[in-house]
Amino acid sequence: MHTVAVLSQKGGAGKTTLVLNLAVAFEQKGQSVAVIDLDPQASAAGWKDSRAGDSPYVVSLPHTRLSQALQAAEESGAAVALVDTAPHSEGAALAAAKAADVVLIPCRAGILDLRAIATTAELVKLAGKPAYVVLNAVPPRANQILADARQAVAVHGLDVAPVAIQQRAPYAHALTVGKTAQEYEPNGKAAEETAQLYMWLRSILG
Ligand SMILES: Nc1ncnc2c1ncn2[C@@H]1O[C@H](COP(=O)(O)OP(=O)(O)OP(=O)(O)O)[C@@H](O)[C@H]1O
Numbered sequence: 001m002h003t004v005a006v007l008s009q010k011g012g013a014g015k016t017t018l019v020l021n022l023a024v025a026f027e028q029k030g031q032s033v034a035v036i037d038l039d040p041q042a043s044a045a046g047w048k049d050s051r052a053g054d055s056p057y058v059v060s061l062p063h064t065r066l067s068q069a070l071q072a073a074e075e076s077g078a079a080v081a082l083v084d085t086a087p088h089s090e091g092a093a094l095a096a097a098k099a100a101d102v103v104l105i106p107c108r109a110g111i112l113d114l115r116a117i118a119t120t121a122e123l124v125k126l127a128g129k130p131a132y133v134v135l136n137a138v139p140p141r142a143n144q145i146l147a148d149a150r151q152a153v154a155v156h157g158l159d160v161a162p163v164a165i166q167q168r169a170p171y172a173h174a175l176t177v178g179k180t181a182q183e184y185e186p187n188g189k190a191a192e193e194t195a196q197l198y199m200w201l202r203s204i205l206g
């Protein structure tokens with residue numbers, strides 16, 4: 001089983017959205033997923049409550065139970081565990097990063113968001129795991145913003161995922177009805193870029 005931790009010490013960066021979109025992408029390709037929600041706000045678990053259907057499996061628990069949850073997910077046949085974390089939660093974020101094969105750090109492309117990435121970068125370094133910033137909610141036609149963001153991220157010694165996620169209404173609308181962008185608008189651009197991000201993630205997980 002592969003374990004992917006999604007962290008960002010900044011609130012609202014897009015952690016839960018990324019976890020759920022990737023979870024559905026894996027499920028759509030026939031790979032069973034366990035979403036482990038370490039955020040006391042339990043947003044991923046709340047999304048699951050509002051969702052029709054059994055998959056993906058979502059469990060909400062404190063980070064002190066993470067290793068048991070990962071073991072149970074593996075024993076139940078999950079191919080991938082996606083760990084969602086809370087902002088401002090260094091203990092949980094570090095536990096998730098240590099347990100992960102790969103860490104994804106969603107980050108909006110604004111300068112304040114990019115500066116705030118320093119704390120998350122430190123955590124990832126402590127855990128010693130490969131980590132990629134996923135630029136999120138990028139405005140359309142934002143080549144300069146993307147170039148500046150890549151430079152700002154490089155200062156922290158982090159890599160940037162080759163696929164950036166744009167600001168698109170279906171990401172937000174889908175979650176309110178217990179779906180993800182790929183299900184809400186299967187032929188839309190959000191679905192397409194999510195598929196690209198998924199393909200890239202698959203390639204680095206091996
Ligand atoms: N690419 C995007 N386009 C449009 N809306 C987005 C995008 N990414 C996230 N959002 C919206 O931004 C808000 C915050 O996203 P999300 O809850 O995923 O962030 P988070 O990092 O999990 O937040 P928290 O730190 O509170 O857990 C949500 O309303 C979500 O629907």
Ligand SMILES: [Mg+2]
Nearest residue numbers: 015016039043
């Ligand atoms: Mg969240």
